[in-house]
Amino acid sequence: MAHQWIFSLIVLSCALYSMGVDKNNFKTCDQSSFCRRLRAVKPGESKYEIDLDSLQVTDNSVDAKLLNTEAGVLFKFSLTAINGNIFRIQVDEASPLYQRYRPQFALNGEPQVSKLEVLERSKDSVSITYNKNKVIIHARPLKIEFFENGELVSVVNGRGLFTFEHYRKKQEQTNEEGQENQVAEDPGAWEENFKSHHDSKPKGPSAIGLDVSFPGALRVYGLPEHADRLALKTTGPGGVDPYRLYNLDVFEYELDSTMAIYGAIPVVYAHSPKRTVGVFWHNAAETWVDINNSKDGNVMASIVNLVSGSKSENNVDAHFMSESGIVDLFVLMGPTPKDAIKQYASLTGVHPLPQYFTLAYHQCRWNYNDEDDVTSVVQNFDISDMPVDIMWLDIEYTNGKKYFTWDPVKFPHPDVMIQNLTATGRKLVIIIDPHIKRESGYFVHEDSLSNDYYVKNKDGTVYEGWCWPGSSSYLDFYKPETVEYYKDLYSLENFKGTTHDVNFWNDMNEPSVFNGPEITMPKDCIHHGGWEHRDVHNEYPLAHTYATFQGLINRSPNKRPFILTRGHFSGSQRYTAMWTGDNAAEWSHLAVSYPMCLSEAIGGISFCGADIGGFFNNPDIELLQRWYQAAVWLPFFRAHAHIDTRRREPYLFADDVKNRIRNALRLRYAHLPLWYTLFWQHEITGEPVIRPLFYHYPTDENVLDIDNEVLVGNTVLARVISDPGVSSINVYLPGGANEYWYDIEDFRLYHGTGNYNIPVSLDKSLAFYRGGSIIPRKDRPRRSSSLMHNDPFTLYIALDSNQQASGYLYIDDAESFEYKNKKYLYVRFTFEDNTLKSELVDKTDYPTKEWIERLVILGPPKGVKSAKLVSKSLGSVELDAAYSNEDRILVVRKPGVSIREKFTVKLYF
Numbered sequence: 001m002a003h004q005w006i007f008s009l010i011v012l013s014c015a016l017y018s019m020g021v022d023k024n025n026f027k028t029c030d031q032s033s034f035c036r037r038l039r040a041v042k043p044g045e046s047k048y049e050i051d052l053d054s055l056q057v058t059d060n061s062v063d064a065k066l067l068n069t070e071a072g073v074l075f076k077f078s079l080t081a082i083n084g085n086i087f088r089i090q091v092d093e094a095s096p097l098y099q100r101y102r103p104q105f106a107l108n109g110e111p112q113v114s115k116l117e118v119l120e121r122s123k124d125s126v127s128i129t130y131n132k133n134k135v136i137i138h139a140r141p142l143k144i145e146f147f148e149n150g151e152l153v154s155v156v157n158g159r160g161l162f163t164f165e166h167y168r169k170k171q172e173q174t175n176e177e178g179q180e181n182q183v184a185e186d187p188g189a190w191e192e193n194f195k196s197h198h199d200s201k202p203k204g205p206s207a208i209g210l211d212v213s214f215p216g217a218l219r220v221y222g223l224p225e226h227a228d229r230l231a232l233k234t235t236g237p238g239g240v241d242p243y244r245l246y247n248l249d250v251f252e253y254e255l256d257s258t259m260a261i262y263g264a265i266p267v268v269y270a271h272s273p274k275r276t277v278g279v280f281w282h283n284a285a286e287t288w289v290d291i292n293n294s295k296d297g298n299v300m301a302s303i304v305n306l307v308s309g310s311k312s313e314n315n316v317d318a319h320f321m322s323e324s325g326i327v328d329l330f331v332l333m334g335p336t337p338k339d340a341i342k343q344y345a346s347l348t349g350v351h352p353l354p355q356y357f358t359l360a361y362h363q364c365r366w367n368y369n370d371e372d373d374v375t376s377v378v379q380n381f382d383i384s385d386m387p388v389d390i391m392w393l394d395i396e397y398t399n400g401k402k403y404f405t406w407d408p409v410k411f412p413h414p415d416v417m418i419q420n421l422t423a424t425g426r427k428l429v430i431i432i433d434p435h436i437k438r439e440s441g442y443f444v445h446e447d448s449l450s451n452d453y454y455v456k457n458k459d460g461t462v463y464e465g466w467c468w469p470g471s472s473s474y475l476d477f478y479k480p481e482t483v484e485y486y487k488d489l490y491s492l493e494n495f496k497g498t499t500h501d502v503n504f505w506n507d508m509n510e511p512s513v514f515n516g517p518e519i520t521m522p523k524d525c526i527h528h529g530g531w532e533h534r535d536v537h538n539e540y541p542l543a544h545t546y547a548t549f550q551g552l553i554n555r556s557p558n559k560r561p562f563i564l565t566r567g568h569f570s571g572s573q574r575y576t577a578m579w580t581g582d583n584a585a586e587w588s589h590l591a592v593s594y595p596m597c598l599s600e601a602i603g604g605i606s607f608c609g610a611d612i613g614g615f616f617n618n619p620d621i622e623l624l625q626r627w628y629q630a631a632v633w634l635p636f637f638r639a640h641a642h643i644d645t646r647r648r649e650p651y652l653f654a655d656d657v658k659n660r661i662r663n664a665l666r667l668r669y670a671h672l673p674l675w676y677t678l679f680w681q682h683e684i685t686g687e688p689v690i691r692p693l694f695y696h697y698p699t700d701e702n703v704l705d706i707d708n709e710v711l712v713g714n715t716v717l718a719r720v721i722s723d724p725g726v727s728s729i730n731v732y733l734p735g736g737a738n739e740y741w742y743d744i745e746d747f748r749l750y751h752g753t754g755n756y757n758i759p760v761s762l763d764k765s766l767a768f769y770r771g772g773s774i775i776p777r778k779d780r781p782r783r784s785s786s787l788m789h790n791d792p793f794t795l796y797i798a799l800d801s802n803q804q805a806s807g808y809l810y811i812d813d814a815e816s817f818e819y820k821n822k823k824y825l826y827v828r829f830t831f832e833d834n835t836l837k838s839e840l841v842d843k844t845d846y847p848t849k850e851w852i853e854r855l856v857i858l859g860p861p862k863g864v865k866s867a868k869l870v871s872k873s874l875g876s877v878e879l880d881a882a883y884s885n886e887d888r889i890l891v892v893r894k895p896g897v898s899i900r901e902k903f904t905v906k907l908y909f
């Protein structure tokens with residue numbers, strides 16, 4: 001939530017009736033002096049050379065001196081083999097005047113090195129091998145080639161754009177550079193408007209840049225967060241601005257844009273039907289990335305190919321440019337999308353299994369006015385027979401925007417209100433932002449001032465900016481004492497009124513500063529350790545949520561914390577869910593929710609969602625319904641709305657609308673066991689919870705640009721309906737004639753042979769089960785997910801072309817860490833030879849009362865008369881089996897067996 005009153009005023013006064021981002025607030029590459037400098041580096045001979053005489057080889061790494069031949073400056077170069085077919089290249093200054101920043105939070109521990117071997121050394125190069133991978137380091141000029149199974153898959157500095165601006169002593173800073181700075185600080189319109197004098201660089205230019213090519217790649221994906229398509233587009237001077245990674249609070253962000261928004265994840269995956277290779281640019285400073293995909297809408301390249309008649313292989317280039325820090329590049333060798341994405345997860349971690357309820361429906365609004373409002377919203381859900389699990393409170397619950405306090409008039413009895421909620425199995429999430437109101441007597445401010453917990457100006461005074469409370473200062477989460485203090489603020493003793501059932505929303509943590517340059521903190525602010533904000537900017541929200549996470553672990557040691565963040569960086573998945581921020585009630589924003597969350601998912605952040613209905617403005621009723629139907633298939637499922645919008649809780653509408661939204665909510669609740677199982681598997685394997693089509697169908701060229709469909713695990717394919725008034729929709733179903741897809745509402749069978757035009761009434765949403773899957777569902781409607789814990793399962797058995805299927809179900813206590821002590825069940829179901837079998841995958845147990853109520857077999861064999869269950873405790877039991885839905889399904893009733901027990905159910909003809 002970040003309606004910025006300042007910008008409302010600007011927008012109102014500048015363009016009375018127009019909506020949308022005010023681009024004058026945000027830099028283009030041309031307005032960023034380092035982006036302009038690095039983009040001006042011309043391809044060609046690199047001036048950087050490896051000194052092969054200095055080469056040192058250990059079991060895991062190759063180290064050498066790297067020389068900038070023009071400036072005569074020395075660098076340290078190292079290439080390391082990392083477990084799981086990853087290489088790491090690091091370059092830092094050999095004798096730096098100032099230390100350069102290395103991100104502290106992104107990696108999930110120090111990456112484990114692996115053994116490499118030197119294959120060959122010549123006077124010009126050295127080649128090394130590691131598993132099926134080979135690397136050739138060319139010395140003069142620097143160029144590094146990566147081969148997988150003998151094929152060239154990636155080249156670093158192939159275009160010679162490698163740049164490492166070294167720090168210089170004042171007197172060494174040349175005339176030439178001075179001039180450059182003059183140009184950089186030339187007060188253009190942008191600077192004039194927003195007084196970005198804070199943006200100067202006291203230590204001098206320190207940018208780094210690097211190009212990476214991917215021969216043969218057809219598409220490149222990644223670089224969240226952008227409000228853009230999944231496949232990255234070609235950028236370049238004179239054309240589209242580079243993808244910018246700089247966490248920013250962008251009011252009314254625009255779509256199809258490479259502009260930076262709230263999150264920054266510098267990973268890309270280059271993909272072709274043959275292979276997938278990724279690179280992770282481990283840097284927390286402002287970063288721009290130019291992409292050149294020579295076959296992607298690049299008219300010039302197509303014309304050249306046409307004229308010359310050449311059928312040269314495609315090539316994708318990425319050019320990374322960061323304002324400071326070191327070069328720390330991980331090359332993820334793939335070779336499949338699954339491999340490359342898991343390699344990234346092995347470096348930056350996974351989202352730990354969340355509490356079960358967090359996957360259910362969240363109801364949010366800026367703001368629920370008071371305690372009665374909260375109580376009555378939940379009562380209305382109950383009256384309308386619609387499930388809801390979590391009520392959210394935005395900033396107005398606080399006493400004057402002072403976090404860790406309650407408004408004494410509107411929320412005088414938070415403990416009673418929370419008790420009311422939890423009595424019906426509901427939970428509460430409340431907002432806590434990182435800015436602190438500068439008000440004397442406010443304990444957080446007083447403590448932070450007297451103990452020095454705030455971020456500083458460059459002159460050492462406490463930094464002050466404007467945010468919701470007015471004048472604010474910002475906690476410095478790089479200081480261990482600040483983190484210790486902040487953790488304690490979340491304790492039940494300190495935050496009176498809260499309970500173990502209260503979780504938290506960390507918003508505005510880019511950080512958002514209404515009067516700061518580009519609505520954020522000036523780059524020359526100083527953090528603990530002497531780091532400039534410039535160095536750590538993209539990592540700041542991760543440092544913030546890390547502290548919150550530790551606070552919640554301390555507060556409730558046996559409850560898995562739930563935190564929602566807006567700002568995020570590589571590694572944020574270890575602590576938080578995220579959402580796509582302040583979207584709008586427009587069809588295009590519904591559409592972009594799928595590619596945005598898919599991009600986050602391959603960027604390591606599976607727990608993603610978009611505000612249902614759109615945050616700004618009022619959705620029409622059709623849009624609202626379509627939004628609920630589509631959001632069922634994104635991991636984070638929350639409705640939210642701006643304070644100026646009309647109330648839109650789903651019970652407020654006419655019966656037909658209520659019915660459709662109720663159906664969507666119930667569909668989500670029915671699939672909670674699937675979501676939960678997928679999150680467990682995500683924690684164990686690093687596989688994303690939702691996946692783009694190319695993840696499971698990497699050799700299908702038709703899916704390269706499909707981002708209006710998501711795969712939920714490898715089980716469900718959902719297609720967003722993001723146009724008004726449609727009576728039919730095109731759906732691409734992948735996998736070929738032998739891949740079966742069943743419409744999950746009418747159980748119609750489709751083959752994976754491509755495009756289908758499917759009729760859609762307003763009642764109809766588009767989701768399909770993949771033939772070959774077994775999906776555990778809970779089909780009894782309840783008011784909240786916690787009331788479903790003992791409900792029985794229905795297994796949906798979607799048969800493939802061989803009349804087989806398999807699937808998993810994960811169960812535990814839904815909230816604690818006891819699953820780490822083997823207190824869980826992980827069940828595998830298989831169906832073959834007309835027999836369903838269950839077995840425990842791991843030797844674990846969890847004393848659940850859950851049982852199997854029904855089997856629904858999709859695409860069943862013909863002529864089944866009955867079924868027989870066999871289990872140890874029940875012996876042999878005859879079961880009813882009956883066809884329905886025009887014989888598209890066979891329903892086997894009441895197996896009645898406990899989910900803890902091994903069993904078989906055999907069909908009889």
Ligand SMILES: *[C@@H]1O[C@H](CO)[C@@H](O)[C@H](O)[C@H]1NC(C)=O
Pocket residue numbers: 235236237239292293294301
């Ligand atoms: C992209 O690459 C192609 C082929 O190498 C080249 O001709 C073109 O100039 C590049 N475009 C940009 C914008 O750099």
Ligand SMILES: *[C@@H]1O[C@H](CO)[C@@H](O)[C@H](O)[C@H]1NC(C)=O
Pocket residue numbers: 371372375413416417420
């Ligand atoms: C709690 O619920 C009761 C019964 O519905 C209601 O009367 C009371 O106002 C609620 N209290 C709060 C603080 O929400």
